[in-house]
Amino acid sequence: MSDTDYDYDLFTIGGGSGGVRASRVAAAHGAKVALAEEYRIGGTCVIRGCVPKKMLVYGAHFAEDLEDCEKFGWSIEGKSFDWVKLRDAVLADVDRLNGLYTETLENHDVELFHEKARLTGEHEITLASGKVVTAKHILIATGATPRIPDCPGHELGITSNEAFHLDEMPRRVLIAGGGYIANEFAGIFNEFGSKVTIINRTDVILRGYDEAVRDRLLQISMMKGIDFRFNAEFRGIEKTDDGALCVSMTNHDDLEVDCVLFATGRVPHTKDLGLQEIGVELGDHGEVLVDRFSKTNLDHVYAVGDCTDRIQLTPVAIREGQAFADTVFGDKPSAVDHDCVASAVFSHPPIAAVGMTEGEARNKLGGVKVYQSDFRPMKNVLAGRNERSLFKMICDAEDDRIVGIHMIAPEAPEMMQAAAIAVKAKLTKADFDATTAIHPTMAEELVLMR
Numbered sequence: 001m002s003d004t005d006y007d008y009d010l011f012t013i014g015g016g017s018g019g020v021r022a023s024r025v026a027a028a029h030g031a032k033v034a035l036a037e038e039y040r041i042g043g044t045c046v047i048r049g050c051v052p053k054k055m056l057v058y059g060a061h062f063a064e065d066l067e068d069c070e071k072f073g074w075s076i077e078g079k080s081f082d083w084v085k086l087r088d089a090v091l092a093d094v095d096r097l098n099g100l101y102t103e104t105l106e107n108h109d110v111e112l113f114h115e116k117a118r119l120t121g122e123h124e125i126t127l128a129s130g131k132v133v134t135a136k137h138i139l140i141a142t143g144a145t146p147r148i149p150d151c152p153g154h155e156l157g158i159t160s161n162e163a164f165h166l167d168e169m170p171r172r173v174l175i176a177g178g179g180y181i182a183n184e185f186a187g188i189f190n191e192f193g194s195k196v197t198i199i200n201r202t203d204v205i206l207r208g209y210d211e212a213v214r215d216r217l218l219q220i221s222m223m224k225g226i227d228f229r230f231n232a233e234f235r236g237i238e239k240t241d242d243g244a245l246c247v248s249m250t251n252h253d254d255l256e257v258d259c260v261l262f263a264t265g266r267v268p269h270t271k272d273l274g275l276q277e278i279g280v281e282l283g284d285h286g287e288v289l290v291d292r293f294s295k296t297n298l299d300h301v302y303a304v305g306d307c308t309d310r311i312q313l314t315p316v317a318i319r320e321g322q323a324f325a326d327t328v329f330g331d332k333p334s335a336v337d338h339d340c341v342a343s344a345v346f347s348h349p350p351i352a353a354v355g356m357t358e359g360e361a362r363n364k365l366g367g368v369k370v371y372q373s374d375f376r377p378m379k380n381v382l383a384g385r386n387e388r389s390l391f392k393m394i395c396d397a398e399d400d401r402i403v404g405i406h407m408i409a410p411e412a413p414e415m416m417q418a419a420a421i422a423v424k425a426k427l428t429k430a431d432f433d434a435t436t437a438i439h440p441t442m443a444e445e446l447v448l449m450r
């Protein structure tokens with residue numbers, strides 16, 4: 001088949017962070033592009049992930065602000081919270097963003113198919129409507145789906161997908177998992193007045209983050225009233241006569257709640273896509289195996305984002321999509337650097353990190369120097385809120401180079417974005433020390449650590 005015999009230069013399956021960026025940039029490079037999306041353009045991040053989640057985090061934080069404001073002289077009579085009002089405002093903004101993402105693709109002449117796509121030949125895609133098209137290059141950008149434990153009654157639980165659409169705030173919530181989604185939604189539900197219990201099959205939360213920072217979040221979360229049950233594996237969920245959910249688990253008593261949220265990881269969305277049938281290699285968890293240019297074992301099939309299970313974060317998926325388009329359709333072959341990627345957990349308070357944890361640095365480098373600042377933010381002092389923040393800086397003892405920064409503090413993710421540049425640029429503790437503080441801020445602790 002010659003190049004002109006294909007319907008498209010690129011067919012992208014999945015209109016999320018990775019797929020949208022790749023398709024838009026490929027089209028801007030002059031390619032004829034089509035994209036299939038089976039749910040809503042924008043994908044997880046925009047429709048039922050980062051964006052609506054962050055809006056709920058903002059909404060939740062008012063609970064504490066309204067409490068604290070009295071210490072600052074304000075009195076607010078008759079304050080109350082209306083979940084449906086917030087939910088609908090958030091969903092309306094999601095609709096707006098969905099429209100903008102769709103418009104961007106249309107403005108770049110990307111042809112959209114609002115339906116499920118499957119591979120039915122090396123260069124052939126079949127849409128749910130039965131339409132068959134061909135493409136010279138194919139990009140898999142199908143994201144990931146929530147992992148649901150295989151226990152009796154699991155269909156009675158929800159995932160983060162449904163959490164954004166609840167009819168009412170549940171009075172009692174059980175969240176399964178100890179990762180990002182579990183800790184973020186625990187904060188959200190707790191601030192909105194639900195009684196939250198996190199159950200986790202291991203005895204650590206947020207594996208991968210620095211131990212001292214994780215411990216601080218655990219301590220503060222417990223202080224705020226969130227219960228934790230560790231080494232608890234799901235046995236099952238049963239509906240009681242009064243409509244509640246009775247959850248049984250290993251090592252702990254049964255617990256009656258009104259809502260069970262599974263936050264037990266997300267698995268690559270690659271089932272029934274026809275990938276293996278055309279010879280694309282998948283890993284043990286269904287992830288599409290790719291090289292540093294996001295190319296699969298077939299020269300014309302690429303994959304980006306969560307379906308490759310490299311780092312499941314939006315900015316990473318976007319970069320992978322951009323690099324793919326520049327490599328294949330531009331004149332700039334580029335691979336994404338997955339090292340030293342900064343991240344944040346939007347818990348209450350949030351955590352942010354870049355680089356190695358203290359434990360990782362000790363294992364990898366041997367000699368490390370650890371600097372830290374453990375302080376009560378000024379606002380918390382006046383508010384009488386006994387919540388301390390913690391900053392840690394990990395340096396290579398040999399050359400003073402900063403190899404990791406870890407924070408738990410109000411606005412930690414905002415501070416971390418700037419600090420991450422310094423770590424990526426391999427700056428040293430001395431470079432930070434040479435920078436004059438901005439006073440009074442929390443961020444000044446970054447240049448004052450001892």
Ligand SMILES: Cc1cc2nc3c(=O)[nH]c(=O)nc-3n(C[C@H](O)[C@H](O)[C@H](O)COP(=O)(O)OP(=O)(O)OC[C@H]3O[C@@H](n4cnc5c(N)ncnc54)[C@H](O)[C@@H]3O)c2cc1C
Pocket residue numbers: 013014015016017018019036037038039040041042043044045046048049050051053115116117118141142143144160181269273304305306307311312313314315317346
């Ligand atoms: C609750 C939650 C909160 C999150 N918060 C953050 C955060 O704060 N910061 C952050 O960086 N990351 C966050 N993430 C992760 C982030 O959303 C993902 O890493 C990112 O969306 C991945 O982009 P993607 O393009 O790989 O996949 P997605 O955005 O998931 O897009 C894949 C798209 O493909 C579509 N699709 C799948 N199969 C087919 C098919 N066969 N045919 C047609 N269409 C198909 C899907 O419907 C979906 O729209 C969060 C995730 C969740 C679930």
Ligand SMILES: NC(=O)c1ccc[n+]([C@@H]2O[C@H](COP(=O)([O-])OP(=O)(O)OC[C@H]3O[C@@H](n4cnc5c(N)ncnc54)[C@H](O)[C@@H]3O)[C@@H](O)[C@H]2O)c1
Pocket residue numbers: 147149176177178179180181182184200201202205206233234263264265266311312313343344345346
């Ligand atoms: N702020 C952010 O950037 C953000 C927010 C939400 C989600 N995300 C992305 O989405 C991904 C998915 O989030 P998540 O919180 O579901 O996953 P996660 O990987 O952060 O946490 C999964 C948790 O589930 C537990 N678990 C795994 N399998 C289990 C099983 N079979 N039974 C019981 N427990 C089990 C794990 O021990 C872990 O505690 C994250 O890895 C992250 O990359 C990012």
